[in-house]
Amino acid sequence: MANILVVDDELGIRDLLSEILNDEGHSVDLAENATQARVARAAGAYDLVLLDIWMPDTDGVSLLKEWATAGALTMPVIMMSGHATIDTAVEATRIGAFSFLEKPITLQKLLKAVEQGLARNAAQQLAPVATQQPAVVPMEGGFVPAPIVTTAMLGESGPHAHQGFDLDRPLREARDGFEKAYFEFHLAREGGSMTRVAEKTGLERTHLYRKLRQLGVDLGRGKRN
Numbered sequence: 528m529a530n531i532l533v534v535d536d537e538l539g540i541r542d543l544l545s546e547i548l549n550d551e552g553h554s555v556d557l558a559e560n561a562t563q564a565r566v567a568r569a570a571g572a573y574d575l576v577l578l579d580i581w582m583p584d585t586d587g588v589s590l591l592k593e594w595a596t597a598g599a600l601t602m603p604v605i606m607m608s609g610h611a612t613i614d615t616a617v618e619a620t621r622i623g624a625f626s627f628l629e630k631p632i633t634l635q636k637l638l639k640a641v642e643q644g645l646a647r648n649a650a651q652q653l654a655p656v657a658t659q660q661p662a663v664v665p666m667e668g669g670f671v672p673a674p675i676v677t678t679a680m681l682g683e684s685g686p687h688a689h690q691g692f693d694l695d696r697p698l699r700e701a702r703d704g705f706e707k708a709y710f711e712f713h714l715a716r717e718g719g720s721m722t723r724v725a726e727k728t729g730l731e732r733t734h735l736y737r738k739l740r741q742l743g744v745d746l747g748r749g750k751r752n
Contacts, residue, residue, distance in 0.1 A: 529553045529645050534564040534590075535607065540630075544577060547637065550722045562586035568594065573602050575644045577628075580608035580615060595623045599692050603644035609631065617693045633659040634722065707742040714744070 533544045545555045545682045558571075560565040561584050568576075580587040587606055594600040594718050606619045609630030616627045625644050628636060710724070718725040720735070 529648075530556070530572070531641070532556050532558060532564065532567055532573045532576045534558045534561070534576065534582070534587070535579040536560055537579075540579075540607075544632075544637070546639070547634065547722060551638070551641075551720050552718055557587055561587075561590045564590060565593075568599055574648050575602055576604045576639060577641075578604050578606055580606055580611050580619070588615060588622065591619060591624060592624050603648050606642050636676075638722075668740065703742060706738075707744055710739055710744050 531548055532551045533555060535541050535544070535558075536559050541559065543556045545557060548555045556567050558567050560582050564576075564578070567573075578587045578591065587608075591606070592612070593599070593606055594604075600623050603625035604623070605623045606616070606617070606627045607630060608627075610631070611627070619627065625647065626640050628640055660702055710728070713727055717727065721732060721735065725735050728735065730738065
């Protein structure tokens with residue numbers, strides 16, 4: 528679980544990003560302007576910041592520059608805007624922004640950028656004590672690829688794709704048992720992320736929630752620690 532700060536003056540965007548990131552198992556703080564963002568950053572450290580460029584009090588690029596000058600830019604910052612120019616994006620990157628997301632932000636681009644930003648943050652924190660580790664080479668656009676986790680790394684505690692079922696039962700009971708095991712498997716494998724389970728199973732999220740409650744699936748069971 529990562530601590531993420533979302534800074535945006537639009538309530539709808541703050542709520543949407545918060546919902547998605549909470550589903551991913553992250554802890555999310557919200558700020559509607561630069562003033563609130565300064566207070567939040569001064570009160571504690573964050574693993575990642577999503578920062579809107581155009582805000583009513585101080586624009587995101589100016590706030591980014593403040594943090595860089597004060598030595599407070601210790602976390603990846605992903606800039607967001609629906610009207611930024613190339614020059615603005617380049618300036619933000621020069622100051623120290625990790626990447627840039629253009630609004631409207633798609634779910635796939637958001638999750639990818641957040642994953643890569645957190646991967647770089649983790650790599651930087653481990654760098655002083657890392658030994659005999661291959662160098663992390665940035666991809667195009669300054670992104671750092673996230674580490675690949677294999678089933679061997681998960682060990683015995685990971686979810687198992689092969690389950691045993693008692694077929695000597697009425698069809699409805701056997702089907703419910705299979706569906707419950709199916710969804711529990713995917714929840715465990717996706718770390719409790721309802722967003723990813725919905726994409727994986729092909730169900731709309733509202734339908735998925737209803738189905739899991741009907742089957743008695745523990746929604747908190749697969750959440751990341």
